[in-house]
Amino acid sequence: MTHNTTPPDLDRLTQSALPHAGFDGWSDETLRLARTDADLSADAALLAAPRGALDLIANWSAQMDSEMLARMAAADMASMKIRQRVTFAVLARLEAIGPHEEAARRARARLLLHDAATLGAELVWASSDAIWRGLNDTSTDFNWYSKRTILSAVYTSSLAVWLNDETPEKTKARAFLDRRIENVMEFEKAKANWRKLTRDLPDPAKVLAGLRYGGRRRA
Numbered sequence: 001m002t003h004n005t006t007p008p009d010l011d012r013l014t015q016s017a018l019p020h021a022g023f024d025g026w027s028d029e030t031l032r033l034a035r036t037d038a039d040l041s042a043d044a045a046l047l048a049a050p051r052g053a054l055d056l057i058a059n060w061s062a063q064m065d066s067e068m069l070a071r072m073a074a075a076d077m078a079s080m081k082i083r084q085r086v087t088f089a090v091l092a093r094l095e096a097i098g099p100h101e102e103a104a105r106r107a108r109a110r111l112l113l114h115d116a117a118t119l120g121a122e123l124v125w126a127s128s129d130a131i132w133r134g135l136n137d138t139s140t141d142f143n144w145y146s147k148r149t150i151l152s153a154v155y156t157s158s159l160a161v162w163l164n165d166e167t168p169e170k171t172k173a174r175a176f177l178d179r180r181i182e183n184v185m186e187f188e189k190a191k192a193n194w195r196k197l198t199r200d201l202p203d204p205a206k207v208l209a210g211l212r213y214g215g216r217r218r219a
Helices: 008-024 028-038 042-048 053-072 082-093 101-111 117-134 141-164 173-200 204-212
Strands: none
Touching: 008 028, 008 042, 008 053, 008 101, 028 042, 028 053, 053 082, 053 101, 053 117, 082 117, 082 141, 082 173, 101 117, 101 141, 117 141, 141 173
């Protein structure tokens, strides 16, 4: 069982910031207005979010991850194929943005700045990892990383389309996501077929290692 260790003040500050971030961006002004709305002192706000608006963005992302996982837990995932499960999870994460799309656009722009680039990558990775954990992924080693890397790319591109899609049901974004997931599934099939075809061939890593160290040592 996991426990929420997020300080209550940070949650209050984050939720209070969302209506303002759409207008003022994730700025010091938004932080000031959120602090006032949350009825927090300057010291309490600094303690809750020492990095200012960046901590609010990170906490909002974590809140949306939690909402996504709750929806996944409540759904009948067992009856879905893996493609449907991944699609459901990504859509749940996108839908968690709710009415705060402008705040999400501003968050994306803020995370593209040089002082937040690492944080942006960490948040996308955390969301992708949350999806796979929610799907009870048991992969290890290279597969563990490749699944999260590929899903990070799918989510990032789908988020951009989602935030620019003004159709009532997000039909363009949903179609885009379907195509991306299809590409991933085709890649996984190709990878599986390649493994079958090459399972009796020498391991290239071992071959290269042998070349590097001059092959077998003579007795």
